[in-house]
Amino acid sequence: MSEAAEPTRRSTFVDHEAVYAAVGASASPDLQRFPPEGSSPFEHALKIGSGASRFLTATNTLMTWGAQRAAGVEIADISDGDAPQYAGVVFDTAGNPEAAPAADVNYGPDGEAFLTAGVTATLTWPHTKFSRRVRVVYVIDETHRSGFAIGTADDAGVVGETAFFVEHRDDDSVWAVTRGFYWAPTAGLLKLKARAATRLAQKSAISQINALAPGIARGATTEGP
Structure with missing residues (x-):
């Protein structure tokens, strides 16, 4: 299903812990054309199969940190933070914000709760x-x-934002997509390798989303951003 065919139901959590501007900008399909000022945007898509069953399986994996874990990234110190006190907002078809309905908590087949806005790790x-x-x-x-x-x-x-999502498109194909934007480090030793650090962060995000494809070995990504 194309992005234009469905209203965007996006629950956005903006809080004091963000260390970058334009929180939520990765949701825009025009990110490549209109990135936040000074940032380096990217987008990558990989076909991972077809059919409703494949989409459901990929969703269950993705929404429980499965792409990251399959790529060899360790997830620790998971906290819901203050998410229960903030319902977030959703956007109508015209892009206008409106109050979000109470969110239902979904669970994967192993009983692990799906990610929700405000979770930290x-x-x-x-x-x-x-x-x-x-x-x-x-x-x-x-x-x-x-x-x-x-x-x-x-x-x-690097600082910035990375979106990971799966799509079940009109032709019945299922795609894994990542897109985001990063600002290079501006201090310390990492500043000397700013471009390399940004490319590495993009490479890591791509490795994580690619791990949703059948047959991708664990440990596909070995370096962090």
Whole structure:
């Protein structure tokens, strides 16, 4: 299903922990053309199968950190934060914000709760021991599209936002998509390798979403952003 065919039901959580501007901008299909000022945008899509069953399986995996874990990224220190006190907003077909309805908590087949806006976690790339604190800034829950976006909650490297979602398109194909935008580090040793750090962050995001494809081996990504 194309993005234009469904109203966007996006629950956005904007809070003091964000360390970058334009929170939620990764939801825009025009991100490549109109990225936040000074940021480097990217987008990558991979066909991972077809049919409603494949879409459901990919959704269950994605919404429980499965793409990250399958790519070898460790997830720790998961916290709901203050999400229960903030219902978020959704956007109508014209892009206008409106109050979000009470969110239902969905669960994967193993009983793990789906990600919700406001969840925080620490992502660690074991081969380098590099860690980043991130926050789920919105989730997508549509009939033919589901996913979430994480934003950096520290400034230990590149800062910005990454969306991960799966789509069940009109031709019955299922696609895994990631897009986002990053600002390069502006201080410390990482500043000297700013472009390389940004490319590495993009590569890591692509490795994570590609891990949703059948047959992708665990540990596909070994370096962190």
